[in-house]
Amino acid sequence: MMAEIQPMEQFLIHKWVAIPAFHVPGVGLVDLSITNSVATMMGAAALICVFFLAAGRGKVVPGRVQAFGEILYDLADKGLTGPMIGDRGRPFLPYVFALFSIIAVLDIWGLVPGTFTVTSQLSVTVTLAILTFLIVVVTGFLRNGIGFFKLFVPGGVHWGMLIILVPIELISFLVRPVTLSMRLFGNMIGGHVVMYMFASFVVGMGAFALTGGLASLGFIGSALSLFMVIALFALELIVAFLQAFVFAALTCTYLSDVVNLDHGH
Numbered sequence: 001m002m003a004e005i006q007p008m009e010q011f012l013i014h015k016w017v018a019i020p021a022f023h024v025p026g027v028g029l030v031d032l033s034i035t036n037s038v039a040t041m042m043g044a045a046a047l048i049c050v051f052f053l054a055a056g057r058g059k060v061v062p063g064r065v066q067a068f069g070e071i072l073y074d075l076a077d078k079g080l081t082g083p084m085i086g087d088r089g090r091p092f093l094p095y096v097f098a099l100f101s102i103i104a105v106l107d108i109w110g111l112v113p114g115t116f117t118v119t120s121q122l123s124v125t126v127t128l129a130i131l132t133f134l135i136v137v138v139t140g141f142l143r144n145g146i147g148f149f150k151l152f153v154p155g156g157v158h159w160g161m162l163i164i165l166v167p168i169e170l171i172s173f174l175v176r177p178v179t180l181s182m183r184l185f186g187n188m189i190g191g192h193v194v195m196y197m198f199a200s201f202v203v204g205m206g207a208f209a210l211t212g213g214l215a216s217l218g219f220i221g222s223a224l225s226l227f228m229v230i231a232l233f234a235l236e237l238i239v240a241f242l243q244a245f246v247f248a249a250l251t252c253t254y255l256s257d258v259v260n261l262d263h264g265h
Helices: 007-011 036-055 064-085 087-109 122-152 159-174 176-209 213-259
Strands: 015-017 022-024 028-030
Touching: 007 176, 036 064, 036 087, 064 087, 064 213, 087 122, 087 213, 122 159, 122 176, 122 213, 159 176, 176 213
Parallel strands: none
Antiparallel strands: 022 028
């Protein structure tokens, strides 16, 4: 008898190395145990470091690794920070590049069968979104001082309309971490669940067809499900890269709002 299918089981966090929790004043208990999520993030960080160390050797005639590394760097530099923030965006290039790299690697890593998809965890996507939000707020105050609040006052609008528009602008600014985190989380968990369900149809209908007779038609359904899994995997691969790009692009947009605030008002 086949085991009951649990599509959400692939997103459960399991402890691999248990470490006793300790109390931090003002924070509470902190558990630093190594979980499948932590191990995946450590592995992704190590992979990124090794890749860019190899890509940054600076040969006169670049090899494939170096060429690919330069393409990714140009994507972050000339495709994101440069056109979206301008010359003032250069100091933020390392952050945007790191953000894009880690999200892309974690997204693609999660597509490998048997691995854990870190970006399907809301706590991870929220942490990345809050980090971006804090950088935007701190940058806004450091560069503009009290003028940061001009961000919530649309230019060229009658003062009577500001009573309505300022709260709307403020709310839209405060919900940015929510939209950033939910977009990445929703795309990752949704795509994986659908792909898992079709994969279960491949096995389930194939096993049913083995019983013989009219049930043999199940092989057709199993084959169609296998085709859908392949198609969805290709789509998920594109989405994984695209979501990393979108997260980094929105980060650049939010940074541009505060970095170029004096130019836009």
